[in-house]
Amino acid sequence: MSKAITPGSPAPKFKAAVVGGDYAAGDTVSLADLKGSTVVLYFYPKDDTPGCTKQACALRDGWATIRQKAKVFGVSIDSIKSHEKFIKKHALPFPILSDEDKTIVEAYGVWVEKSMYGKTYMGTERTTFVIDGAGKIKAVFPKVKPDEHLDQVLAVL
16 A cells, blocks of 8 residues: 555545344445445454454444444454354444455555564554545544554544
């Protein structure tokens, strides 16, 4: 990605497999389908890992407030089958996009080099984008901390 995504810039378009919320396995959703709605697109590294579970469950616990203000979509490179298990295990009320081919994480600039225990690898940086009804970026939260995520999202909504 050559240009950073900042508030006011157009949100990169996407179309992906989705499951959860009002969507069944096999459904797809695109940014164009969501026109007119505020969208919270939150990228996370992996289903059912401690930080990702904490982040998803915080959104679940704040769902009564969030759902009145925005449509929420989690995004990870995990499969639909993995997302189904994650949603069921933690009773997540919102849908999750499967980005197995990494087109969305790359378009949004969150597929980055990471390091752990001295080893470098490519992975998804935990980042949230709030997109307005016209498809423009309203807010970006890079390197989100799972404990602070819900409060950040609610503050912008």
